Amino acid sequence: MEKIFQKLSFASATLVFVLLIGIFITLYNAAKPAIDEFGMKFILNPDWNKEVVIDTPQESLATQNNLTTDDATSDDDDTIADEDDEDEDDMMLDDEDEAETKTIYGGLVPIVGTLLTTIIALAFSLPIAMGIAVFLAEIAPKNISYIVGIAIELLAAIPSIIFGMWGLYYFAPIVADIVGGYQVSLLTAGLVLGVMILPFMAAITRDSMNTTPAVLKESAYALGATKFEVIKDVIFPYSKVGIIGSIILALGRALGETMAVAFLIGSIFSLPKAINDPTISIPVAMANNFGEASGLGESALFYLALILFIISFAVISLAKFYFLKKAK
Amino acid sequence: MRLIINKIFLLLSVFSAVIGLAFLAWILITLFLKGLSSFHFSLFLNDLIDGGLRNLIVGQMILAGLASLIGIPLGMTAGIYIQEYGQGRYASLIRDLSDIMMSAPSIVIGAFVYAIVVVPMGGTSGWAGAIALAIMMIPVVINTTDSMLSLVPRELREAGIALGASKYKVILDIVIKAAKVGIMTGILLAFARIIGETAPLLFTSETSNYFSLNLSESFPSLTVSIYDLANEPEEASRDLAWAASFILTVMVLIINLTGRFITRNKK
Numbered sequence: 155m156e157k158i159f160q161k162l163s164f165a166s167a168t169l170v171f172v173l174l175i176g177i178f179i180t181l182y183n184a185a186k187p188a189i190d191e192f193g194m195k196f197i198l199n200p201d202w203n204k205e206v207v208i209d210t211p212q213e214s215l216a217t218q219n220n221l222t223t224d225d226a227t228s229d230d231d232d233t234i235a236d237e238d239d240e241d242e243d244d245m246m247l248d249d250e251d252e253a254e255t256k257t258i259y260g261g262l263v264p265i266v267g268t269l270l271t272t273i274i275a276l277a278f279s280l281p282i283a284m285g286i287a288v289f290l291a292e293i294a295p296k297n298i299s300y301i302v303g304i305a306i307e308l309l310a311a312i313p314s315i316i317f318g319m320w321g322l323y324y325f326a327p328i329v330a331d332i333v334g335g336y337q338v339s340l341l342t343a344g345l346v347l348g349v350m351i352l353p354f355m356a357a358i359t360r361d362s363m364n365t366t367p368a369v370l371k372e373s374a375y376a377l378g379a380t381k382f383e384v385i386k387d388v389i390f391p392y393s394k395v396g397i398i399g400s401i402i403l404a405l406g407r408a409l410g411e412t413m414a415v416a417f418l419i420g421s422i423f424s425l426p427k428a429i430n431d432p433t434i435s436i437p438v439a440m441a442n443n444f445g446e447a448s449g450l451g452e453s454a455l456f457y458l459a460l461i462l463f464i465i466s467f468a469v470i471s472l473a474k475f476y477f478l479k480k481a482k
Numbered sequence: 483m484r485l486i487i488n489k490i491f492l493l494l495s496v497f498s499a500v501i502g503l504a505f506l507a508w509i510l511i512t513l514f515l516k517g518l519s520s521f522h523f524s525l526f527l528n529d530l531i532d533g534g535l536r537n538l539i540v541g542q543m544i545l546a547g548l549a550s551l552i553g554i555p556l557g558m559t560a561g562i563y564i565q566e567y568g569q570g571r572y573a574s575l576i577r578d579l580s581d582i583m584m585s586a587p588s589i590v591i592g593a594f595v596y597a598i599v600v601v602p603m604g605g606t607s608g609w610a611g612a613i614a615l616a617i618m619m620i621p622v623v624i625n626t627t628d629s630m631l632s633l634v635p636r637e638l639r640e641a642g643i644a645l646g647a648s649k650y651k652v653i654l655d656i657v658i659k660a661a662k663v664g665i666m667t668g669i670l671l672a673f674a675r676i677i678g679e680t681a682p683l684l685f686t687s688e689t690s691n692y693f694s695l696n697l698s699e700s701f702p703s704l705t706v707s708i709y710d711l712a713n714e715p716e717e718a719s720r721d722l723a724w725a726a727s728f729i730l731t732v733m734v735l736i737i738n739l740t741g742r743f744i745t746r747n748k749k
Contacts, residue, residue, distance in 0.1 A: 156649060156650050159648075160655075163563035163567055164531070164563055165565075165574045166556045167557040167568065167572075170620065172580055173583065173617060174579050177590065180597045180598055181593065181597070184597045245696070250724045281498065282498040283502075285499065286502045289495045291494055305506055308506070308739075309506040311671075311675070311734055311738045312731060313679070313734060314678075316730070319708070319727060353506075356502065380485060381488055381491075381492060383488070410531075410586070411587075412680070413584065413680045415710065440593060441681060444593070444596070444685075445685060456593060460591070462589075466587055469587070470582050470652065471582060474581050
């Protein structure tokens with residue numbers, strides 16, 4: 155019995171390891187057709203679901219090799235096939251013998267969209283979150299801090315889809331009135347995302363600040379320091395590493411957020427020229443296109459998922475294992 | 483001068499707390515006003531096809547409940563392994579990986595389950611949705627179990643062993659009992675988190691307009707339907723989405739507050 159229980163618990167623990175490796179391998183396998191087709195250039199290509207004639211320089215070496223033997227025949231069919239191709243690009247790609255045009259997928263727009271919304275969200279929420287954390291940790295009396303702390307944590311518990319709906323119907327119109335431009339845009343998506351990560355960031359920053367030993371603070375006060383000086387010169391330097399870790403952790407959340415952004419970003423595969431232009435992010439590209447995608451299009455979405463997973467894996471590891479470990 | 487800077491700084495800090503609370507109030511008030519104005523008890527009696535939400539609420543509960551049935555035992559035993567059995571490197575590796583998984587983008591989990599469950603099964607299903615939610619839940623349960631067990635004093639374990647109990651007996655009868663309240667709270671918070679998830683369900687369970695208990699077909703999901711309804715042009719659909727969001731948020735907040743209440747009473 156003892157043995158069985160020990161084995162069981164070992165198996166469950168190992169499951170975590172298996173799952174994480176499994177996610178990597180599965181995403182990689184599913185993305186493989188797109189990786190083979192577009193390679194690393196995928197990251198820098200701004201075109202998504204764009205039809206190109208196969209003889210253009212954009213085509214990859216892999217397809218060129220496959221097609222060299224058929225080039226002569228396919229050129230003749232060019233004009234005829236072009237017309238019925240339009241809805242079937244993905245299927246056409248499956249048997250390349252007859253393909254004259256092909257659809258190319260590039261990840262630049264969603265990658266840029268993801269990074270920009272995250273940066274806007276962070277720029278907006280960082281100062282407010284720091285203020286809240288200082289308020290909760292140092293300024294407010296204990297019982298107020300407790301109540302406000304719970305309120306802030308409840309804000310963190312509200313499902314992200316609610317933030318999206320509220321953002322689209324109530325917040326975005328106001329922002330668009332002030333800034334101008336579209337209601338669905340990089341800016342509104344970033345701001346709503348900022349509101350969403352605000353409580354999370356405030357709560358963990360407060361926890362970092364609370365690790366400062368009371369003795370240090372008391373000695374500074376005894377020397378006649380003001381509250382601001384204590385925070386700036388004692389608490390901040392002491393908990394700096396932990397605070398940076400918390401910020402990066404919040405950043406990791408913002409990167410992978412789907413629903414709050416899906417309502418607001420506009421879901422258009424075009425690079426934003428201004429901050430109030432609509433665009434798309436990786437999670438939203440997946441949420442909106444996964445159902446209809448097949449073949450190479452689906453594989454390209456898995457490629458995006460793999461990129462997102464690697465980015466957030468790196469960001470979270472950095473936060474947890476460098477900053478937060480050091481803070482302990 | 484120092485005092486003035488101090489005052490300004492304190493004001494700014496209080497001001498940002500006010501902003502944070504104002505957003506909370508704004509969202510909740512919007513939700514309550516819009517939600518209550520479209521709320522009606524018949525929503526609990528009809529399915530989505532007849533303009534109600536019954537099938538969606540039941541569906542979401544089943545998905546989250548099933549995910550808990552899978553996720554809680556796996557997460558707890560893994561947490562027990564890390565804290566009680568594992569020594570050294572391997573246990574701390576698992577702890578770190580589980581921490582990373584806790585923050586993994588939920589849509590990526592959805593894509594993963596799509597590839598390993600939906601594609602082989604040939605279509606979206608309730609099972610796929612429940613598995614996706616379970617994967618979201620496992621690391622949270624591991625984290626809670628791990629940290630709550632670490633608070634149990636060593637002496638309790640030693641006393642158990644000294645009485646001649648085997649290790650698993652000590653763990654199940656003494657250590658888990660001592661950490662029960664903390665673990666319960668953690669599990670409730672984890673449940674509150676997955677019941678509001680949308681992204682991992684989008685292409686695993688999808689949603690359905692009809693009442694269904696058949697887990698091998700597309701399964702009704704409250705959150706996925708909110709997303710669909712909110713994007714429809716008709717005012718009526720959007721009102722229904724608000725009512726659904728209201729019900730969802732009330733459920734999440736009640737579960738959340740219950741969890742906090744349990745721990746608070748214990749203290």
